[in-house]
Amino acid sequence: MRAATLMLAAGLVACGNPFPAPIGSAHPDDAIPRRGGTLHRGTFADVRSLDPAVASDDLAAEVIENIFAGLVDYDASAHIVPDLAERFDVSPDGLVYRFYLRQGTRFHDGSELTAADVKRSIERALHPSTPNPSSSLYDTIDGYAAFAAGKADHLTGIAVEGRYVVAIRLRETDARFLSVLALHSLRPVCASGGDRYSDAWEPCGAGPFKLVHGAWDRGLRLRLDRHDGYFRPGLPYLDAIEWTLSMNRAGELYAFQDGNLDLTHDFGDTDLQTLRADARWSPFLSPEPDRTIDGEVMNTEIPPFDNVEVRRAVAAAINREHYRAYKPESLSPATQVIPPGVPGYDPHFVGQSYDYDAALLHMRNAGFPYDPRTKTGGYPGVIPYYLVRQGATEYTAQILAQDLAKVGLRLELHLVNWPTFLSLVYTRGTVAMSAPGWNTDYPDPSNLFESLFSSRAIAGEQSTNSAFYRNARVDELIESARHELDPARRMALFGEANRIVCDDAPWAFTDTRRFVDVTQPYVRGFAPHPVWTFDTASTWLDRPTSGASSSGRCSSSGRWCL
Secondary structure: OOOOEOOOOHHHHHOOOOOOOOOOOOOOOOOOOOOOOEEEEEOOOOOOOOOOOOOOOHHHHHHHHHHOOOOEEEOOOOOEEEOOEEEEEEOOOOOEEEEEEOOOOEOOOOOEOOHHHHHHHHHHHHOOOOOOOOHHHHOOEOOHHHHHOOOOOOOOOEEEOOOOEEEEEEOOOOOOHHHHHOOOOOOOOOHHHOOOOOOOOOOOOOOOEEOOOOOEEOOOEEEEEEOOOOOOOOOOOOOEEEEEOOOOHHHHHHHHHOOOOOEEOOOOHHHHHHHHOOOOOHHHEEEOOOOEEEEEEEOOOOOOOOOHHHHHHHHHHOOHHHHHHHOOOOEEEOOOOOOOOOOOOOOOOOOOOOOHHHHHHHHHHOOOOEEOOOOEEOOOOEEEEEEEOOEOHHHHHHHHHHHHHOOOOEEEEEEEOHHHHHHHHOOOOOOOEEOOOEEOOOOOHHHHHHHHOOHHHOOOOOOOOOOOOOOHHHHHHHHHHHHOOOHHHHHHHHHHHHHHHHHHOOEEEEEEEOOEEEEOOOEEOOOOOOOOOOOOOOOEEOOOOOOOOOOOOEOOOOOOEO
16 A cells, blocks of 8 residues: 655755766666675655564655565566565465475574464464454455454464475365465564564574664664675675665655665656656656555545435546646546556546536535535545655645545545554544555455455554445455356456445545656666566665765765765
């Protein structure tokens, strides 16, 4: 899940101050990777947790991807490939997945990864005391129901068959099991993580980078150092990755220009247009896959959104062209659940659209008629709406408020920081309306429907179904799609679910957002990954020894200090 981002300094460059020349590569004609250096990245956001069992926001995910490795992972073409497992096989009936671990793989604490660690980590992540927002994705594991209900001490479906062999048995076929296993939630953790979740644990895994004690200054900076015992020989190339957290957008812009940040995907449309038109910079812009869906989320358990007609009125009252006009470079109007970069997207399907007359009719059907001539009527209360400081919703919320006021729905805007927003929006009974957005975790529509619209995803806290939406038929379609192995029939099930969700409108879908990675030329081997937001497995630095400051402290111009 990703909140939309906006460069507050978007107009600074366009007003007569062109971007300075990029900082070139020291060996532009040499493609041989070199080891060393620290990759710097800035972000307006903060990190709440780095435990793979509980973290759900995109910033945490990009850090976790570098700390923890899984049994399987997605490659650069979005195919499932072995990772900590050197190989795996599946039984003919599709119910048993057997993984053969790479012998000699070391955790960050130096201990060897074994099958017992895999079993312990899975049970830790899925234990009922763990606030895991993704636990329902794994409920086809045999024994899950009893384990999740606290009626069993262990998952019967996880079997250690030797020091380096672990088997996972399912109770029924699951078409997306390997896809969800490749996610972060069940990735093995060091023995220090224990067999039960604790929010005091310092993250430790088997990924390419490790968190050293004291390297996470919450709200300010987070640094990962290279794991020299990483199981892939010669990788990673970087010595370290460092994030500057809670960074002002203008500061991020100047720090990138001066080379104190090496890459970003937080630029606003004005800056992107400037860079794309600049032949010096255009080769270093890389669009990420269009896999984000944004929308105005209505809590179906809180008035007035417990009334489906009010929700339909919202979906019809929003003029999505207003959103597009705000960010034309990276935003496209959305009318359905599935974004263009995810299988199952139908460009001809229009589930929701702007229709002012229909919006007024829905308000009348809801019992809250509004007269646009006299500006009387409508919903009698004020609706609290929560949004993130420095996020795109700080601007789109004002567009939304104007559109909804025209049908008799009045919003009260509440600006909060990123951690507070996440805490409120995903807690039951707290927020009536918000716009958290969703960046697809894996390239399959099941991720969208199971996470956002399945009743199984509802929880008291960390509920990814932030609309707290329930529909028995949608649940049935999601369940059927889990077990349907024929791709065409499976997509037809998601197509029906798409139509129902658009009509019930727990979300008023507004836009899909394509983020664009911008790198300095000396950042080599980096490319947008089809699944992960920040894959640095093959990234290396080829920075000149002279020129802009490389100290990570102050820029050569003195405009910004990290």
